[in-house]
Structures are given as structure tokens and as C-alpha cells.
Amino acid sequence: MRAEDDFTRRAGALLRAAANDLKRDDENAERELGLERGSFAEFAAGTRPVTWELMRRAAEVWPLNERDLLPGHDDCPAGVRITRHKESVASGRVLSRGGEPYYEYRDTAMSRIASYRPEWIRMLRVVEDDDPDNPLVQWNRGHLLYQFTYFIGPVNYYYRWNGVSHCVPMDTGDSVWGLPFAPHSFTSRSATEPACILALTYGGSLLGDAQRELAVLGNATTRALAVPLEGAAHRPGAMIRSFMDAGAVTVAELADRTGLTRERAEELAGGAVPPGPEELDLLADALGVSVRDLLAPRTGAADGVSVQFARDARSWVWPDEGAPAYRMTRLAGDPLHPHTSALRVDVLADGAERSAPLTTYQHQYLYVLGAEPVTLSWEFGGRCVEETLAPGDSAYVRPQVPVTFAAAEEGRRAQILLLRISGSVTPEVRYAVGTMAAGGVDRYVAEDRLWYS
Ligand SMILES: [Fe+2]
Structure with a gap:
């Protein structure tokens, strides 16, 4: 199915689901929405595209929002969406702070399916100390998104929590996970060595419907609903x-x-x-x-961040010692986000047949670290695909898509950064889907009929 047709079909299904929720049959829906007789079934079936005007009208006469009728775009129909290094380079732009160039940003793989905003960032400001009050350091005001950061080279990481500023000198392999709205900054400790980070920001369940609902409910209600830990x-x-x-x-x-x-x-x-x-x-x-x-979750974050230095990161082989395909290293994370996992993968297997597929329920982001290429193979929709990824290439992988990494050439040990996050499909949603009556799952993802016949 063409992406556009698929979008139209999903828009139709949302319209049908909304009409069902409001207990409107086709005739009532047509009358209230000012549609010609017999057309509602066509909209709902996706044979006729739902128009902006129809959504506007529905949001006017029915107690719903335009957003409720808008489906998501599927920009990853092959299961994996790759962004090549040269595309990242082409997206490069220098951002100034305090009137001087401070960072070079490059986009890496993103998808409309998941709320990742992964950037490769090079530090342009060089400092000669670890002083958080160094006037050369330009702070931001913090941002909504959670941030997982992986460090490459001599990078100073600055963060501020409750008015206290900190500086942590980082090096390749170190990582940190940070809470929203904490001001932070990065600089380089070397004028010659490359100093970069992979800044993987994501909203988790804070974005989307929750944010829209709370924006309507307002400050006072949001504060009352907040549960401090x-x-x-x-x-x-x-x-x-x-x-x-x-x-x-x-x-x-x-x-x-x-x-x-x-x-x-x-x-x-x-x-x-x-x-x-x-x-x-x-x-x-x-x-x-x-x-x-x-039960409340726990957090290991101190002053808003969880730091993981490479020197004391846990590492193990996967799937087993006898036939290791990968050496895994656990990177920064926090129990507050149990469904976020960050790993560095050292690829040990020389061919896909000697490697092992990795599958997870999470959305996955990957970035090829180091200097070695890697073969990525995956299976989706009954098709097997293989691509060679070069250093600096990145990719988004849909949940439940098995991916296998292997050395692109014998003995070339590639290194990959994996960040896995859950989207809106929280455990609550997974349990809810799992307890639906028979046939419910198909109808949940694409309701195409009246709730009675
Ligand atoms: Fe940031």
C-alpha cells in the first residue's frame, strides 16, 4: 500500500472510531457533519480522503479535537530508516551562543514514529579548566526533552541543579542521562582533538497527549497532579x-x-x-x-543527572560466552525511565550467519561509532534486507524488528551506540491491548466498521 493511501485509511479508521465512541451511525454522522448521503462510509473506509474541512467541522460539532482525527505518518515502511553520514554532514549548522560560534549540530536518523531528536554535536568552544563558572561557558536554559548524551573525546559537561553549577570532565565512552529543564552546556578541553557528543533527546510520555491535556488544564492543576519523588x-x-x-x-x-x-x-x-x-x-x-x-518509581539521579563513566560501566557478551556475537556495555540510564536503555555494542561476529538478531519492544536508534563499517541486516514484513553502514551512519529501527550486526569485513570490529526508548505504548497500554476481547487488537489499530451490525 502506498504511504499516502495508508495515511488515508488510518484517517478513515480514526473517524469511524470517533463516530462509534459518540454512538453515531452513518446517517447521524452525515447529518451532523453536513455530508452527503452515503459518503461517511467512504470516508471511514479510506476510499475518500478525510479533508481538513471535515476534521474542523467534526471538532466543532462533536466533543473532540482535530488531533484526535489525525493519524501519524509512517516514514519507516521498510522497518529501518537509515541516515547516511553525508546526509548528516549536509544538515550541519553552526549555532552561536553569546554572539560566537559555540556548537556545530548535525541531524542523525529520526522518524515521525518516535519522539527522538538525536543530534551529533561538535564543541567549538575550548576551555583550559574544569571550572563551571568559567565565563567562556555559555549555558542554555534547559529543555523539555530528557537527554541521553554519549561523549567522544575530551568534552567538559556542565549542568546546573537548584542553582548549583557542576562541571564533569568526560572522555570517550562516558555517558549521562539528564532530567528536563536543567540548564547545561558542553565545551572542549582540546584545540586539536575532536570533541563531540551524541545528544539523544526524547520526550517519552511527557510529549504528545499528556502535554496537550496539561496545557489545557493549566499550571495550578499540573502542579497539584505532580508527585515529587x-x-x-x-x-x-x-x-x-x-x-x-x-x-x-x-x-x-x-x-x-x-x-x-x-x-x-x-x-x-x-x-x-x-x-x-x-x-x-x-x-x-x-x-x-x-x-x-x-508503588512509586525510584531514581538514581543526583542533582538531575545519572552519570556513567566508561571505566566503571558493566560489560558482558551476548548471547552467550560460547558463541559471542557482541560485547555489550551498559551506558547511562535511570530507574525513572525503566523503558529507556542505552548500550554500546562491540560487534564480535564476522558474518551475519555467525551473529545473532537483537529484538526489543522499544523504538531503537543506532549510530556507528569508531572507524569501522558494519553490516546491518533485518527482517520486516516478510523481507530480509542487508545494508552496510559506515562510521557516522545512523538509523531508526521500529519496535520488534530483529536487527543483526556483523563485521563488514573479517576482523573489523565495529562499534555501535544503541539507544532504545518506549514511545506512547506504556505498560498500561500493553496490558490493555492484551486484555481486549477476541478480535479487538485488529479493530483497535484500524476500526473500519460500526460497533454493531
Ligand atoms: Fe541539551
Whole structure:
């Protein structure tokens, strides 16, 4: 199917799904949207493209947003989307800070399917110390996106948290993961050696629908909904309190349902003390939720960042010692984002047949580090494809697409950076899809009919 036809079909499916949600049959939909008789079925089936005017009209007369009717673009129909080094070079632009050239940016592989914004960045500012207050350092104001950074060469990394500035001298193989809106900067410690970073920014679940919803709800509501992770003892309390609010449960009622004393129920709901394992079970039962719903994530970030130096990074072979295809090295990450994983892959296998496919549920970004080319092969839609990637080439890989790396020539040990992130398909969504009635999955991804017949 042509990409354009596929887009039209998915737009039609969204229109049908919206009409179903609002309990409109074709005739009602046509009347309310001012469409000619018999045309709604054509729009919904994708044989007639949904127009901007139709979306505008639907958003006017129905309680929905234009965005609800807009499908995503599929710019990766082959399963993998490659950006060649020379395309990256062609996208290069120098950005000035304080009126002087500060960074050279180059785009690397991106896709509309995933919220990655991966940039190769060269530091143009050279410093001679590790002083975070060096006036040569130009700080940004921080940005919404989370940032995973991989360092190549003598790069100084600066970050500021709660008004305190830090500088960490980095070298090739070091990496860092950072929280949104923390000001940061990078400089080079050498006028001759290349000093670059791969700055892989991504929004995760903060972007998209959540951001739009909160932008409408406003500041005060967003602040009220925010759950701080500071103060470990308070962690489960926030969720217990939320579920009590949701179910209009009083402390007395919680005590009654759990069999705990009123004082203990009060303590747990207040977050002054964390519940013990048995109490968690009792609370989950009483509130009609799963234990996991009461638990807060943990974070290893100190002052907004999690640093991983190459010298103490864990490394192991995959899939096993007997026939190792890759040496894996774990790069920076944080438990706050359990579905983000960063790896450096040293390719050990000489041919695809001696290598092993890697598959994950995440969106994948890869960048060829070092000086050696690599053969990338993958399977998608019943087709097997093989491409040689040169140093500086990068690619986006769709979830669940098995990719295999092998030396492009015997003995040439390529090195690849892999950053894997989950998109909007959170565990909640995966469980929800997994519990649909028979036939539900096909209809969820492309509803094409009335909900009754
Ligand atoms: Fe950044």
C-alpha cells in the first residue's frame, strides 16, 4: 500500500472510531457533519480522503479535537530508516551562543514514529579548566526533552541543579542521562582533538497527549497532579491518597476495609510512614487496585543527572560466552525511565550467519561509532534486507524488528551506540491491548466498521 493511501485509511479508521465512541451511525454522522448521503462510509473506509474541512467541522460539532482525527505518518515502511553520514554532514549548522560560534549540530536518523531528536554535536568552544563558572561557558536554559548524551573525546559537561553549577570532565565512552529543564552546556578541553557528543533527546510520555491535556488544564492543576519523588517515606502515600480521593474513601472506611487500626490507616494515607509488604497487599485489595499502582518509581539521579563513566560501566557478551556475537556495555540510564536503555555494542561476529538478531519492544536508534563499517541486516514484513553502514551512519529501527550486526569485513570490529526508548505504548497500554476481547487488537489499530451490525 502506498504511504499516502495508508495515511488515508488510518484517517478513515480514526473517524469511524470517533463516530462509534459518540454512538453515531452513518446517517447521524452525515447529518451532523453536513455530508452527503452515503459518503461517511467512504470516508471511514479510506476510499475518500478525510479533508481538513471535515476534521474542523467534526471538532466543532462533536466533543473532540482535530488531533484526535489525525493519524501519524509512517516514514519507516521498510522497518529501518537509515541516515547516511553525508546526509548528516549536509544538515550541519553552526549555532552561536553569546554572539560566537559555540556548537556545530548535525541531524542523525529520526522518524515521525518516535519522539527522538538525536543530534551529533561538535564543541567549538575550548576551555583550559574544569571550572563551571568559567565565563567562556555559555549555558542554555534547559529543555523539555530528557537527554541521553554519549561523549567522544575530551568534552567538559556542565549542568546546573537548584542553582548549583557542576562541571564533569568526560572522555570517550562516558555517558549521562539528564532530567528536563536543567540548564547545561558542553565545551572542549582540546584545540586539536575532536570533541563531540551524541545528544539523544526524547520526550517519552511527557510529549504528545499528556502535554496537550496539561496545557489545557493549566499550571495550578499540573502542579497539584505532580508527585515529587523526594522524601522516600512519602512515596506510597501520594498514590494511596489519590485512590482514596478517586473512590471517595475515608480513613475510617480504609481502616474498615483493610482491618488496620484507624491510626495506622491515617499514617499510611498521610505518607508519614511507608506500608510494609503485607500492608501493601491489604491496601491494594481495599482500594481495588494492583500493588504496582501504589508503588512509586525510584531514581538514581543526583542533582538531575545519572552519570556513567566508561571505566566503571558493566560489560558482558551476548548471547552467550560460547558463541559471542557482541560485547555489550551498559551506558547511562535511570530507574525513572525503566523503558529507556542505552548500550554500546562491540560487534564480535564476522558474518551475519555467525551473529545473532537483537529484538526489543522499544523504538531503537543506532549510530556507528569508531572507524569501522558494519553490516546491518533485518527482517520486516516478510523481507530480509542487508545494508552496510559506515562510521557516522545512523538509523531508526521500529519496535520488534530483529536487527543483526556483523563485521563488514573479517576482523573489523565495529562499534555501535544503541539507544532504545518506549514511545506512547506504556505498560498500561500493553496490558490493555492484551486484555481486549477476541478480535479487538485488529479493530483497535484500524476500526473500519460500526460497533454493531
Ligand atoms: Fe541539551
